[in-house]
Amino acid sequence: ARPDQDLDQPFTTGCLDPSVMAAQPRENATFVMLARNSEIEDARLTVENIEWQFNRWFHYPILFLNDVPWSDEFKDVLSRAVSNGTEVKFEIIDKGKWGFPEKMNEKEKTKAKLQMKKQGEKGVNYGDMESYHHMCRFYSGEFYNLEALKPYKWYWRLEPSVRYSCALTYDPFAEMAKRNKVYGWTIALWEMGETCPTLFKTTDDYRIEKGIPRSPAWNALFQVMWFPAPVRWFLGLLGLSEHDNSGNKWNMCHYWSNFEIANLDFFRSDTYQDYFRYLDSKGGFYSERWGDAPVHTLAVHMLLPPEKIHHFSDIGYEHDTLWQCPGNAAMDKQLLGNKALGDTGKMTTPSEGGTGCRCKCQENTRRRNINSECTSE
Numbered sequence: 001a002r003p004d005q006d007l008d009q010p011f012t013t014g015c016l017d018p019s020v021m022a023a024q025p026r027e028n029a030t031f032v033m034l035a036r037n038s039e040i041e042d043a044r045l046t047v048e049n050i051e052w053q054f055n056r057w058f059h060y061p062i063l064f065l066n067d068v069p070w071s072d073e074f075k076d077v078l079s080r081a082v083s084n085g086t087e088v089k090f091e092i093i094d095k096g097k098w099g100f101p102e103k104m105n106e107k108e109k110t111k112a113k114l115q116m117k118k119q120g121e122k123g124v125n126y127g128d129m130e131s132y133h134h135m136c137r138f139y140s141g142e143f144y145n146l147e148a149l150k151p152y153k154w155y156w157r158l159e160p161s162v163r164y165s166c167a168l169t170y171d172p173f174a175e176m177a178k179r180n181k182v183y184g185w186t187i188a189l190w191e192m193g194e195t196c197p198t199l200f201k202t203t204d205d206y207r208i209e210k211g212i213p214r215s216p217a218w219n220a221l222f223q224v225m226w227f228p229a230p231v232r233w234f235l236g237l238l239g240l241s242e243h244d245n246s247g248n249k250w251n252m253c254h255y256w257s258n259f260e261i262a263n264l265d266f267f268r269s270d271t272y273q274d275y276f277r278y279l280d281s282k283g284g285f286y287s288e289r290w291g292d293a294p295v296h297t298l299a300v301h302m303l304l305p306p307e308k309i310h311h312f313s314d315i316g317y318e319h320d321t322l323w324q325c326p327g328n329a330a331m332d333k334q335l336l337g338n339k340a341l342g343d344t345g346k347m348t349t350p351s352e353g354g355t356g357c358r359c360k361c362q363e364n365t366r367r368r369n370i371n372s373e374c375t376s377e
């Protein structure tokens with residue numbers, strides 16, 4: 001579900017002079033990458049790439065997070081992956097913020113482990129990987145309360161083996177702040193329903209309980225269907241509760257959270273943290289495999305007006321098999337009557353040299369990967 005495009009134009013078009021842009025007023029912001037010691041190579045590739053495409057001009061700090069102590073090798077290699085002037089920090093996640101909720105007793109943990117095992121047997125994606133459940137729960141809520149993030153107002157999330165395929169010559173934090181944006185994304189895709197059958201209904205129950213009105217952003221998450229009351233009752237009985245309380249089905253669309261540029265104050269707020277605690281109390285991070293991506297998306301659409309959500313359609317981004325190519329943004333822009341954005345041209349990677357922000361994500365195509373695009377129309 002993309003917010004109304006009239007409310008959400010790209011921040012700039014074409015190439016700007018990054019050294020001029022970097023000299024402008026800055027935001028309190030940091031990169032964040034959760035990683036494992038074993039991901040040293042993929043983490044290095046990400047860092048070298050983002051440094052090349054953006055951060056060698058802007059020098060925002062990079063904060064590495066781990067649930068176990070960092071190896072000397074990781075610290076060594078990653079410290080050398082940044083350009084002169086970029087600060088790196090290696091943090092261990094505060095005690096109690098990783099793993100099962102502190103409130104959970106041994107009996108409940110045993111039950112949760114059994115439930116995860118069952119998810120594995122059913123073939124739920126990462127269903128039987130306990131650490132993955134912990135990661136999703138962490139990024140859904142505890143992450144925002146880290147001591148290490150206290151000094152900052154904004155974060156930009158990185159992961160091992162992501163790739164930015166174009167230079168970014170403006171400061172996205174400064175632009176987000178200037179335009180009152182809270183949440184920025186690149187790729188929206190459909191969630192695998194079996195990972196979170198009750199997440200949407202749980203969220204809608206919460207919304208009703210708190211008297212939060214249905215907003216246009218919330219409505220954008222529906223695949224609209226209407227069922228008479230007895231049918232709704234029956235669906236509830238079957239546990240088909242990706243339906244909301246009116247029998248409308250979630251369209252499964254969510255923002256892929258391995259890229260996020262967002263305002264920490266929103267996620268640290270009582271409003272968001274209360275929602276996270278509510279979800280946590282329902283147990284779905286373990287009894288199901290609720291992902292941090294749909295949790296963030298549902299919260300953002302429940303609590304924010306659409307104009308506070310920004311699609312970075314100008315950022316070339318790749319991770320795993322999904323990517324966004326601004327070449328496709330050119331097509332979008334044509335529809336909007338502005339052909340300046342999304343020029344394709346030379347790919348800018350360290351090995352090729354060059355600093356142009358003209359971008360080509362992928363050979364033979366100028367489309368955004370259609371598998372990654374959710375449209376609610």
Ligand code: GDP
Nearest residue numbers: 034035036039065066067068131132135159160
């Ligand atoms: P996927 O992108 O959903 O397939 O999941 P990833 O395996 O990429 O995990 C998402 C992020 O969480 C990546 O940044 C991983 O490095 C990180 N991550 C996942 N599990 C763990 C873990 O157990 N420990 C640590 N330190 N990081 C983790």
Ligand code: MN
Nearest residue numbers: 159258319320
């Ligand atoms: Mn990943």
